[in-house]
Amino acid sequence: MKARVFSGVQPSGNLHIGNYLGALKNWVEIQENYESIWGIVDLHAVTVYQEPAELRSKILETAALFLAVGIDPKQSSIVAQSAVPAHTELAWLLTCVTPVGWLERMTQYKAKSQAQETIGDGLLQYPVLMAADILIYQAAIVPVGDDQAQHLELTRDIAQRFNSLYGDTFTMPATHLPAVGARVMGLDDPEKKMSKSATGTGHAIGLLDPIDQVRKKIMRATTDSQPAVDCDTMGAGVANLLNIFQAFGGWTAEKMQAHFSGMRYGDLKKQVAEMVIAKLEPLQTRYYEIMAEPGYVSGVLNHGAERVSPIANSTVQLVKERMGLYTGA
Numbered sequence: 001m002k003a004r005v006f007s008g009v010q011p012s013g014n015l016h017i018g019n020y021l022g023a024l025k026n027w028v029e030i031q032e033n034y035e036s037i038w039g040i041v042d043l044h045a046v047t048v049y050q051e052p053a054e055l056r057s058k059i060l061e062t063a064a065l066f067l068a069v070g071i072d073p074k075q076s077s078i079v080a081q082s083a084v085p086a087h088t089e090l091a092w093l094l095t096c097v098t099p100v101g102w103l104e105r106m107t108q109y110k111a112k113s114q115a116q117e118t119i120g121d122g123l124l125q126y127p128v129l130m131a132a133d134i135l136i137y138q139a140a141i142v143p144v145g146d147d148q149a150q151h152l153e154l155t156r157d158i159a160q161r162f163n164s165l166y167g168d169t170f171t172m173p174a175t176h177l178p179a180v181g182a183r184v185m186g187l188d189d190p191e192k193k194m195s196k197s198a199t200g201t202g203h204a205i206g207l208l209d210p211i212d213q214v215r216k217k218i219m220r221a222t223t224d225s226q227p228a229v230d231c232d233t234m235g236a237g238v239a240n241l242l243n244i245f246q247a248f249g250g251w252t253a254e255k256m257q258a259h260f261s262g263m264r265y266g267d268l269k270k271q272v273a274e275m276v277i278a279k280l281e282p283l284q285t286r287y288y289e290i291m292a293e294p295g296y297v298s299g300v301l302n303h304g305a306e307r308v309s310p311i312a313n314s315t316v317q318l319v320k321e322r323m324g325l326y327t328g329a
């Protein structure tokens, strides 16, 4: 029997090349080796306000992007988190074994809560729901970008605490980071992680950005005051561009160094732009073909929910039994 893998993306904005290189690309590469479940984690998205009509269309858009990058719905289940109510049921049960101090220490909570006038409880509880998403499928590995590594550690802590209180129940999930592209930085500010919710127009490259915009954004990316690539002294902006090229191109570090050392920044940017465009163009073509098929994407989501619900329900049943809750006669 294949081990299970779970990971998810929030439909909270336009997916960008960081989401692709940190997560989706990895998912496609490993999907056939595992029983794969990929989530559109819409309940996470609403931890900050989402305009309802926009959220509804982003859920379908995100699912279509999963398909366009190469997730195969015959091999993998694609599921909208809110279509499987057991996620929230398990989240409550896990909340009851999670000390609040563990949640207040989370870096993402601290960063996101600073941007809110009033902090919704959901923002604090977010990592418990994420733990439920993973543990409900007894996932053995979770392929994510580097920014989620802390939440994965917390997931293991919660699982361990539950197992020690109530007996062995949950599989301990391992974090699976890509060797290159685990943290893509903003093009306008290479000290900050590329993020869907950042507002600057030159910050992120969206997977669906028009091609001329992709080129412009890369050509305007922040570098440093040196004229050409020096791998020993380069600043964060140049390192980020090289990282993006390497992650898309699959080149070795040696080949990268030999090819780019001494190259002027203008030429570096042109080559990065061509590499990114060569990958995004066919992806965008597939995306628009998929979206043109009426009912196809929602059919994939409905089928995904049907396929994974029995797994989720049986984990919740087991957890309730272990905790002594009422599960029927």
Ligand code: AQP
Pocket: 008, 009, 010, 011, 012, 013, 018, 019, 020, 021, 022, 023, 143, 144, 145, 146, 147, 148, 181, 182, 183, 184, 185, 193, 194, 195, 196, 197, 198
């Ligand atoms: N910059 C990034 N580099 C590499 N991987 C990244 N991921 C996100 N940003 C980068 C990975 O993408 C997956 C899905 O992320 P998410 O939708 O859960 O949200 P996030 O991590 O909070 O990413 P964003 O894009 O910054 O969204 P917002 O702005 O809505 O918070 C995860 O595996 C993540 O590691």
